[in-house]
Amino acid sequence: xxxxxxxxAGSDSFYEYLFKGYxxxxxxxxxxxxxxxxxxxxxxxxxxxxxxxxxxxxxPMYVNVNIGDGSLASTWVDSLQAFWAGLQVLNGDIEEAIxxxxxxxAIWRRYGALPERFNWxxxxxxxxxxPLRPELVESTYLxxxxxxxxxxxxxxxxxxxxxxxxxKAKCGYATLHCVINKTQEDRMExxxxxxxxxxxxxLFDKDNHVNQHARRYLFTTEGHLFRVDRTxxxxxxxxxxxxxxxxxxxxxxxxxxxxxxxNGTNCHKIPTERRYLLPLQSRYQHQLDSxxxxxx
Numbered sequence: 001x002x003x004x005x006x007x008x009a010g011s012d013s014f015y016e017y018l019f020k021g022y023x024x025x026x027x028x029x030x031x032x033x034x035x036x037x038x039x040x041x042x043x044x045x046x047x048x049x050x051x052x053x054x055x056x057x058x059x060p061m062y063v064n065v066n067i068g069d070g071s072l073a074s075t076w077v078d079s080l081q082a083f084w085a086g087l088q089v090l091n092g093d094i095e096e097a098i099x100x101x102x103x104x105x106a107i108w109r110r111y112g113a114l115p116e117r118f119n120w121x122x123x124x125x126x127x128x129x130x131p132l133r134p135e136l137v138e139s140t141y142l143x144x145x146x147x148x149x150x151x152x153x154x155x156x157x158x159x160x161x162x163x164x165x166x167x168k169a170k171c172g173y174a175t176l177h178c179v180i181n182k183t184q185e186d187r188m189e190x191x192x193x194x195x196x197x198x199x200x201x202x203l204f205d206k207d208n209h210v211n212q213h214a215r216r217y218l219f220t221t222e223g224h225l226f227r228v229d230r231t232x233x234x235x236x237x238x239x240x241x242x243x244x245x246x247x248x249x250x251x252x253x254x255x256x257x258x259x260x261x262x263n264g265t266n267c268h269k270i271p272t273e274r275r276y277l278l279p280l281q282s283r284y285q286h287q288l289d290s291x292x293x294x295x296x
Contacts, residue, residue, distance in 0.1 A: 006045065006064035008078035013221045015041075016087055023090075023218055024226060026233035038091065044070050052099035053281050059288045060099045061120065075121035077103070079114045079130070083221070085139035089146045098279040101143055104136050105155055106292040111179040112162040123293030130176040132167060132188065134195030134223065141199040145214060149275050156203045195223035 007015070015037065022030035045065055049057030062084065064073040082104040088097035107118050114136055115125035137159060144152035166182045167173045173192060174184035202208055210217055210225065218226045278285065289295055 003067055004064050004073045005067040006073075006081070007041070007062050007084050008064070008081040012080045012083055016083065016221045019087060019090065020218055020220065023228060024232055042096075052095045053284060059103065059284065059291050060096075061103055062100065076117045076119045076126050078117045078127075079104070079133050080135055082114065082133075082135035082139055086135075086142040089139070089142040094143075094146055094274070097139070097143055097146075098274070101136075101139050102280045102285070102288055103292070104139075106288050106294060108136060108159065108162070109289075110292060110294050112166055112182075113176050113179040115179045118292075120292065125179060128178045128180060129185070130167075130179050132163070132173060132175060132192040132196055134191055134199055137196050137199040137203070138219070138223075141203045143279075144203060145211065147275055147279070149279055151279055153203065156200060160200055191222070198223055 002010070005011075015034070018030055018037065019034045021027065022034060041062070045062045046060060047058070047063050048060035049055045052060060061077065062081065063075075063077070065071060066073045082101070085097040085101040085104075088094070088100065104114060108114050111125075111130075113130040114133065116127035116129055116131075117125060119126045137156070140152050140155045140159070143149075144156075163173060167176060167184070169184060169188075172188045175187045175189065177183040177185045202210060205211065216228055218228050220226060280288070286295075
């Protein structure tokens with residue numbers, strides 16, 4: 001019923017399940033809706049220069065808009081929006097994922113944590129607590145899997161050190177009540193263990209089975225690991241009877257779906273420099289740092 005449209009709290013999981021639902025179950029209607037929505041999001045929520053690593057203008061950013069006329073509805077982004085870069089990776093939109101991830105990592109670098117809401121106009125948090133959310137870590141992990149750029153290992157190391165320095169408590173890890181003074185709350189959300197720690201572990205464990213066979217698995221929005229298999233794409237009536245349907249040789253070869261290759265060959269178009277140099281060119285990184293108040 002609300003008048004806003006955005007990527008963060010209240011709507012983030014919808015985008016994710018729409019696309020991942022297609023990956024799992026193959027319903028073309030899910031893919032159709034996701035593509036329409038993805039195009040609309042880039043047209044209406046994305047602000048800044050047209051391309052991530054070229055052109056002039058402000059850093060690209062996805063904002064909250066009025067659902068009626070598309071006007072700017074707020075000047076803040078929330079921490080849940082950091083998931084979007086990971087979904088863009090699955091969709092093969094690597095350059096866009098690089099830029100979106102850079103926005104949230106810049107905020108992390110400023111505070112050593114990610115405030116629930118950051119006001120990019122005031123260059124200050126609107127909501128100052130950090131409950132150990134996983135979205136930035138998840139996107140970091142997926143970007144590393146897609147590009148193998150060691151920069152994202154550096155990001156993970158930076159996040160891990162910050163958690164050890166500011167969030168570690170006697171019996172676990174604590175929500176930060178304020179990202180500025182690093183005061184702690186007597187609270188540790190379950191998603192810290194099930195998602196934040198899981199993605200950090202997988203980021204550094206390159207020989208892990210999940211990483212070695214990444215095309216066979218899909219993470220839900222809550223970090224649960226699902227096996228991706230053609231059998232889940234069969235309608236229930238196809239399984240009626242005592243025996244299972246005979247599968248062709250072609251179908252046997254395609255029994256495992258590559259979740260990262262559904263959008264054509266985009267994943268093979270990652271420029272070589274994105275694998276070894278800074279994902280965001282230096283001049284654009286400096287511009288983003290200034291935009292987020294890192295140079296003040």
